[in-house]
Amino acid sequence: MPILRTENLNKHYDGLHVLKNVSFSVERGETLIILGPSGSGKSTLLRCLNQLERIDGGTIYFEERPLAYDRRSVYRNRRNFGMIFQSFNLFPQKTALENITLGPITVGKVQRAVAERDALAFLEKVKLRDKAYTYPAKLSGGQQQRVAIARALAMRPKVLLFDEPTSALDPETIGEVLEVMRKLAQEKTTMIVVTHELGFAREIAERIIFMDAGEIVEEGLSRELLSRPKSARLTAFLDAVIHK
Amino acid sequence: MENQPVLIQYAVFFLKAAGITLGISILSLLVGSIVGFGFSLLRISKQRVFSALTFAYAEIFRGTPILVQLFLVYFGLPIVFHINVSAFTTVAVSMILYTAGYMTEIFRAAIQAVDRGQWDAAYTIGMTYTQALFKIIVPQAMRIAVPPTLGQFISILKDSSLASIIGFMELTKAGMAVRAATSSTLLAFTIVTCLYFAICYSLSVASWRVELRLKKA
């Protein structure tokens, strides 16, 4: 049973049809990458999964149960997901450690000592144990993003959503974030990643979905899709990205 | 220089009056801010009724002359509610009402100025609207609200001069009283002007410094 499945998702925004009958599924432990040009709707799709955005048509199934849109259900569904943002969105007035423990303490009702112990373990995992008491302003982009990953992991989500995690990073720091993501993929964390990084996609993803103008154009195993694109649009996209 | 003894004699009187001006202004700012903060939360509510009512409140109290509001309270309290109140209460009520109007808008703008991504991040770690608002958004909004609040405080200090009209003894009334008692109009007005200037200008300078420091962080 796929852990997550969508059926004919449709969404309109300001008169534009931003998601057109989007249907796909993700298996437990899989790393799925969503590629596509800007405006293709891939970020919107991601945000619909954890109900940051509403849909106008179709259904989303989590563990084969359709998502409900009343307040309680939305809050509960969000706990299944962790999200990592392009602009990190760390809480500026809290240290790295506090960013990570805030969720467990406030929402998870975990005791502070336990939360801190776990948070330090997560920081260790992303190789930032020594920055536990540093504020985001003093961290590099790559470091902030790794703290953001630890923050998401601390809530023990079943699925991790990455919305262009490396797009706002300097080239030097992209590597350290991809390193963490590689490790997570190897540990069979269920991940859906929206990205431009073709190299990473090729290496990590089992399956790739290519979206353009709100619909899924091609879908398949990463190796095949990237080396033998079937559609003209994907070919054009790959050409454009490779020659950037 | 026969005015010298007058100056020294009334110095304490003027300083006390300046203190009252500061006092009533601080009181208005504090209470007005509390009310204004509460209203700002209603103002951003998805419930149209709350949003519209607090919007109307802010527009009315910011968009009409303070003097008129003062007279409304002055005439209204005794006539309509059959309460006889002191000048202080009249002034306090009026100034709190209008400060709340301004603070509603200041806090609303500050809350909405916080990066949207902060809401997203708070939601994705499982927070409810209320948790996100009070634990993540409001603390950041408070920082953003400091410079305009300081500016508003300076305005309140100047507007408190209108309280002299209904007989409340603050700095302006002190000036008028001394003028009447000593017939040295220019001296009285000069002292009053200097005192207002000293207080307001130093606060302005302080406000610029605070704004610079907040921008750096």
Add this chain to the structure above:
Amino acid sequence: MTGSYTFDFIAVLRYWPELLRGVWVAAILSILTFLLGTAFGIFGAIGRISRRRAVYAVSTFYVELFRNTPLLVQMYIFYYGLDALSINLSAFTAALLAMSLNSGAYETEIIRGGIIAVGKGQLEAAFSIGMTYTQTLRKVVIPYALQVIFPPLGNQFIGIILGSSVASIITVPEITYVALNIGSRSYRDFETFLVIWVIYLALNLALSALFKLTGRIAFRPIF
């Protein structure tokens, strides 16, 4: 506690000619204040961006003095203060001077903001395509600066109208003065002030809408 109080607005509205006259006086006072204030503002802005120390100091002193002291005190100085120096100004003139100098201080900063908003980039772009100084001023600086200062100046005018109520204290027969007068004669002070509260609010809303509309028409982006 609320007891019985019968509102009587008719008693107030009977005085509508006087109220209208009050609005008229307030309007004239406000418009003249705005015109004079803008003149002061232009000089002040030029002074505030000047490199000459003396000019900069004087204009800065002017701005800070009038922005950090209450309008009421400024009016008292022009009405009672000058009187003590044997300069007898009429209430209207004293109010006009105080209000226009006061507004001028704020308008200085608004206009200065408009000049700064144009920024070096646009100037350099204009010069590099061969425009002269005057042409640049006319075709690039002034149109853009006008667009930037239009909204705050609109708000400033509304602020002037609301501030004109203070002139009532030195017996200028504008709206608030008329209200005090009517109130004491009809013994309906509260209703009178409720009525002028609405009048001021209506003036505010009407002018705001008017300025927004004018701004949209005058500064419609040309594609």
